[in-house]
Amino acid sequence: MDAVANHCRVGVDDRLLIRWPAPLPDGRRIVLRHRASGGTVEEPVGGDRTSAALAVGELDPGKWHVRLMADRTDVPLLTDDPCFSFDEMRAYAGLPRDRAVRVVRSSEGYVSLRVRRVSPHAEVEAVYPGEGEIRVEGRLAYAGPRPGEGARLTAVARETRRTVTRDARLDGTEFRVCLPVDAFAAEEPALWDLWLDAGDVHARLATRLDDAPGKRGKVSFPRQLVPAGERQMSVRPYYTGKDELSIASHLVPEETG
Amino acid sequence: MKITFMLLDAFDVDGTVRTTFTLAGELARRHDVEVVSVLRNADRPVLPLSDRVRLRSLVDLRPDAKVPWPNTARAERLMAEPTRMVHPEERCYNKFSAWTDVRITRFMKRLRTNVLVTTRAGLNLAAARYAPGRVVVIGQEHLQLGIHQPGILAEIKEWYPRLDALTCLTVADREDYEATLPNGSCPVYTIGNGLPDQVYPRSRQENKVVVAAGRMVWIKGYDLLIGAFAKVVEKHPEWRLRIYGQGVRREELLRKATRLGLYNNVLLMEPTDDMEGELAKASILAMSSRAEPFGMTIIEAFACGLPVVGFDCPRGPREIINDGHDGFLVPPADVDAFAETLIRLIDDEDLRHRMARNALASAERFDVAAIAGLWEKMLTELRTEPRRRTGR
Numbered sequence: 001m002d003a004v005a006n007h008c009r010v011g012v013d014d015r016l017l018i019r020w021p022a023p024l025p026d027g028r029r030i031v032l033r034h035r036a037s038g039g040t041v042e043e044p045v046g047g048d049r050t051s052a053a054l055a056v057g058e059l060d061p062g063k064w065h066v067r068l069m070a071d072r073t074d075v076p077l078l079t080d081d082p083c084f085s086f087d088e089m090r091a092y093a094g095l096p097r098d099r100a101v102r103v104v105r106s107s108e109g110y111v112s113l114r115v116r117r118v119s120p121h122a123e124v125e126a127v128y129p130g131e132g133e134i135r136v137e138g139r140l141a142y143a144g145p146r147p148g149e150g151a152r153l154t155a156v157a158r159e160t161r162r163t164v165t166r167d168a169r170l171d172g173t174e175f176r177v178c179l180p181v182d183a184f185a186a187e188e189p190a191l192w193d194l195w196l197d198a199g200d201v202h203a204r205l206a207t208r209l210d211d212a213p214g215k216r217g218k219v220s221f222p223r224q225l226v227p228a229g230e231r232q233m234s235v236r237p238y239y240t241g242k243d244e245l246s247i248a249s250h251l252v253p254e255e256t257g
Numbered sequence: 258m259k260i261t262f263m264l265l266d267a268f269d270v271d272g273t274v275r276t277t278f279t280l281a282g283e284l285a286r287r288h289d290v291e292v293v294s295v296l297r298n299a300d301r302p303v304l305p306l307s308d309r310v311r312l313r314s315l316v317d318l319r320p321d322a323k324v325p326w327p328n329t330a331r332a333e334r335l336m337a338e339p340t341r342m343v344h345p346e347e348r349c350y351n352k353f354s355a356w357t358d359v360r361i362t363r364f365m366k367r368l369r370t371n372v373l374v375t376t377r378a379g380l381n382l383a384a385a386r387y388a389p390g391r392v393v394v395i396g397q398e399h400l401q402l403g404i405h406q407p408g409i410l411a412e413i414k415e416w417y418p419r420l421d422a423l424t425c426l427t428v429a430d431r432e433d434y435e436a437t438l439p440n441g442s443c444p445v446y447t448i449g450n451g452l453p454d455q456v457y458p459r460s461r462q463e464n465k466v467v468v469a470a471g472r473m474v475w476i477k478g479y480d481l482l483i484g485a486f487a488k489v490v491e492k493h494p495e496w497r498l499r500i501y502g503q504g505v506r507r508e509e510l511l512r513k514a515t516r517l518g519l520y521n522n523v524l525l526m527e528p529t530d531d532m533e534g535e536l537a538k539a540s541i542l543a544m545s546s547r548a549e550p551f552g553m554t555i556i557e558a559f560a561c562g563l564p565v566v567g568f569d570c571p572r573g574p575r576e577i578i579n580d581g582h583d584g585f586l587v588p589p590a591d592v593d594a595f596a597e598t599l600i601r602l603i604d605d606e607d608l609r610h611r612m613a614r615n616a617l618a619s620a621e622r623f624d625v626a627a628i629a630g631l632w633e634k635m636l637t638e639l640r641t642e643p644r645r646r647t648g649r
Binding site for chain 1 (some may be wrong): 455456457458459460461463464465466499511512514515516520521523524525526527530531533534537538
């Protein structure tokens, strides 16, 4: 029962594929067990005894333990697969979905699935603040390509609900937008939340597919200074506690002495 | 045989505790093994210790711990007084007290074990003074000789010959200690740290990530690494650097990454309890240390199938990395050369895959089973009569 799987991934087709480097003994099965409800899904290991494939797209949200069963006993499935690829994650999020399934490997090497309800967001892949602009690039996640649809970026000031809007380029799922910092300096000091709108999709700008949750303190963007009357405003992109991208603008304190 | 390991604080998270637990757990497959911690401040150790190993402590610092009558008042008084036994230049001097002096010497004098392994200078010196001659005493040095101040060094020269043997982590350390200790007085063995026996995740070389791990302090050279990575990004803007750790330099490193425009490429990650998992998601380990007594992260990265680019700093990396085979050694502090070497590995995927395979093979040398074998061989040599007269 100590067979170590060398491949455990969920493909864009929402199938969990498990492979072993050598054939398992006859009669082995894969069991998915829902942590919250105890419900199970079972599938025998394939005829070659080196792989198993399970449809996981309809699983209830929550954590599912992946176990290997022989006769009536089952043990956690062990793997040496890191279970993570940026390219696969990006391809997976490239299709419209209302739930996302991800393989998670524990520190002991055990495999589980994490099923989450998702709604489209605009995955930020790069931010370039400089020369009076903030350029943002990324891809629409869980919305699928939106051919022929115009896209706009809307910044909403959190307190006053004032908005700043700019056209965005949307090419398939890839988006690109350029925001002049003056637009943010012209308003009251504020925190601006950023949204990408394309057709019926209203997607918050966020970075969630880079496997590094909690970006505050991990990364920081430079500020840009803009004249605001007699004073100066500082405009700077930042990540919120939920890894959403926002823009902070505030008056620079006047130097004393 | 009964083997007793002695740690200053087995409840702390630290490299010495980790490697001692790993070795103790492996030796306990064939021997009676206990770990004695001088200090205890928690119910259970943070780091995993095998059920096969007994753990006890000498001084209980938990809030509701009481020293039993008749020593209650004396313990309280002595805990507040500085140690007289341990030299003020011991790097953990402040953790010792007059009460730990009492407890350590009493423990040493009444030892009922075949082998005592002490794990830092202060404990090595105490064992050399007080452990009975019938016990084989091994002192371990996890740090290089040069780190000791002159005062404690004089004690080391005076007392270490009374150890049955000294172990250190690198050949360079062994040479230093052999040169320092009077000729032939105390055998010095080089035995590296062992990798715990577990299933390691293996990098598929599929993510464009360079990883680094360790405390965010000057000695780790992350300032140099971030500088080098700025040059990598000029050629490969899609590659990312993730540094895992915590430390006093964190804010400064974050500012440097921002100043160099690396906010899309460099992330300063929090420490994680699954470092191997994070290593295996990456494709290259960067070891930018200005000095590294051993380099446990290099071995862990090897076990996860990562080639390593490291500065050829004193001392561990050059003894672990086989230059051009499982990693590359770069002249110390040469940021440009570090960047060029990373770029070379990034450019040449075949080379990266080949070196990753070699790294996996290199990790086997440090399998704890192999390391425990070296310990057993040494202990057999040392226990064979007639034993060297240590003067204890």
